[in-house]
Amino acid sequence: MSKCEYLLMQGISKSYDGTQALRGVTFSADLGEVHALVGENGAGKSTLIKILSGAVRHDTGQILLEGKPVSLDSPLHAHRAGIRAVYQEFSLVPHLSVTENILLGQMPRRRFHWWVDWAAAHRQAQAILDELGFTGIDVRTPVSQLSVSYQQMVEIAKAVAGRPRILILDEPSAVLSQEELKRLFALMKQLKAASTLILYISHRLNEVFEVADRITVLKDGEIVGTVRPQDTDEGQLIRMMVGRTLGEFYPKREAKIGGEVLAVRGLSREGAFTDITFSLAHGEILGLFGLVGSGRTQVARSIFGAEPPDAGEIRLEGKLVRLRSPREALQAGIALLTEDRKRDGLVLSCSIRDNISLATLPQVTRWGFLDIGRMDARVQRQVQDLAIRPPQINRLVRQLSGGNQQKVALAKWLLTQAKVLILDEPTRGVDVATKVDIYRIMSDLADQGMGILLISSELPEILGMSDRVLVMREGRLVGEFSRAQASEERLLACAAGLLQ
Ligand SMILES: Nc1ncnc2c1ncn2[C@@H]1O[C@H](COP(=O)(O)OP(=O)(O)OP(=O)(O)O)[C@@H](O)[C@H]1O
Ligand SMILES: [Mg+2]
Structure with missing residues (x-):
């Protein structure tokens, strides 16, 4: 090493009861750089940064800042050392407002110290969001009522408000739209110029190439190497x-498109979306693109019975259906993989087996008894098909890496044998190899006649997998493109309202 870098993590090992997450990792990075960490799901990226942010304790090794050993045994220690992290899992306090979350622990007080100056607090939080260019968030709203992308912006604002030396961003882009991502990149540039070290974790390699000065690759808890993008x-x-x-990245097959499976007519829900009309055929993959906040997720939730619409109708194979709950939707043959696996996708305190089989119990029940052998065999197959790691079905979902949690959520719906499968950001946080597996499975399901509605903010994914693409903007459908007509420029322009 030519000179001493600001951060040096030396010989770091960590095992979680039995799982060796890191094996003697030595990693260094310097102020004023964006250093990307990449690797497969479960490679140890989050563990490494959690050790740095004091959220997880390492078993062996030491951490040096400016050549001096430091002990970062708790988040408070890391905080004092100028280290702030935006984790893959959200860590906001759901029932508190945006303001309280951003200013947590540093609320402005009035004369008597217990008296919070709310007007000043809201102004201060708003100013922070404005400065970052994150618009459209009402600072008085409880965080639990925000969409995941807004929650992510609040997380970032909270981390940046502390003016960190080291800013850690673990998969920040997974829930951000193109537009917000651009703002985040601009912000990262500013911070870099102000001599901040930014550790950036992402599965989207094009992003990594765009922002990183150096890229370190982790595999199975070890460092494979550090390279420069150029x-x-x-x-x-x-x-x-x-x-x-990897083989063909988008294994999209020529579709055998059949009769209509789902028809949505004039669907509206006050404050969310208006007059949504489209149809989906057996064997078709229909992409639904739009900027964050365009209403895609709400439409999906309405079709799934989670938020019943105020007006309009839904037909399934020609039959009018009225779905008042997700349970009714499932019984009718509609499944939804939500974008927010923590809120309504998974039960973190349950095992892989229980989570995957949750949605499919009726199918493995015989004369009222659960056929455990059959259930386990099916779960086992999903675990293999999706390469869920570690492949032990008794493992609690809480103990899995972020990407592996996403795979469990997906596996659950793949087993339901639905007629219509709605996938809301299905490959969020999933590594490149697994993405290809998921695309292959989508193709297989479409081949078997399932109609798939694919909601995604990743343009290459929408373009690579869809037979047809719908575009939403401000709660309305504003465009429809065939596979041949769709292009990045067109979809983006349409979603931004620049194209009629
Ligand atoms: N709390 C925990 N208890 C048990 N094992 C854990 C825990 N957290 C992580 N692991 C295991 O440690 C390993 C590394 O996980 P880590 O979360 O660091 O991966 P990652 O590189 O961030 O993956 P991803 O891209 O999926 O987020 C994995 O095998 C994971 O299952
Ligand atoms: Mg992770």
């Missing part, structure tokens, strides 16, 4: 990450 390319990086080259 000296490498995506292919080489993927080989370093997964140890092999």
Whole structure:
């Protein structure tokens, strides 16, 4: 090493009861750089940054800042050392307002110290959001009522409000739209210029190439290497990450599109979306694109019976249905993979087995008894197909890495044998190799006649997998493109209201 870098993590090992997450990792990074960490799901990225932010204790090794050993045994210690993290899992306090979350522990007080100056607090929080360019958030709203992307912006604002030396962003882009991502990148540039070290974790390699000064690859708890973007390319990086080259990235097959399976007419819900009309055929993958806040998720939730619409009708194979709850939707044959796996996707305190089988119990019940053998075999197969790691079905979902949690959520719906499968951001937080697996499974399901509505903010994914693409903007459908007509520029322009 030529000179002493600001951060040095030396010989770091960590095991979680039995799982060796990190094996003697030595990692260094310097102020004024964006240093990306990449690797497969479960490679140890989050564990490494959690050790730095004091959220997790390491078993061996030491951490040095400016060449001096420091002990970061608690988040408070890390905080004092100028380290702030935005975690993959949200850590906001749901029932508190945006303001309280951003200013947690540093609320402005009036004369008597217990008397919070609310007007000043809201102004201060608003100013922080404004400065970051994160608009459209009412600082008085409880965080639990915000969409996940707004929650993510609040997380980032909270971290940046502390003016950190080291800012850690673990998969921040997974829930942000193109527009917000641009703002985040601009913000990162400013922070970098002000000599902040930014550790950036992402599964989207194009992003990593755009923002990183250096990229460190982790695999199975070890460092494979550190490279500069200009000296490498995506292919080489993927080989370093997964140890092999990947086949066709979007294994989309020529679709055998059948009759209409789902028809939505004039669907409206006050304050969310207006007059949504479209149809979906058996065997079709229909993309639904739009900027964050355009209403895509609400439409999905309405079709799934989670938020019944005020007006309009839904037909399933020609039959009018009135779905007043997700249970009714499931019984009718509609399944939804939500964008927020923590809120309504998974039960973190239950095992992989219980989570995956939750939605499919009726199918493995015989004469009222649960056929455990059959259930386990089905769960086991999903675990294999999706390469869920570690592949032990008794493992609690809480103990899995972020990407593996997402795979469990997906597996649950793949087993339901629904007629219509709605996927809201299905590959969020999932590594490149697994993405390809998920796309392959989507293709298989469509082949078997399932109608799939794919909601995604990742343009390459929408373009790569959809037979047809709908675009939403401010609660309305504003465009429809065939697979041949759709292009990045067109979809973006349409979603932004620049194209008629
Ligand atoms: N609380 C925990 N208890 C038990 N094992 C855990 C826990 N947290 C993580 N692990 C295990 O440690 C390993 C590394 O996980 P980590 O979360 O660091 O991966 P990651 O690289 O961040 O993956 P992803 O891309 O999916 O977020 C995985 O095998 C995971 O199952
Ligand atoms: Mg992680």
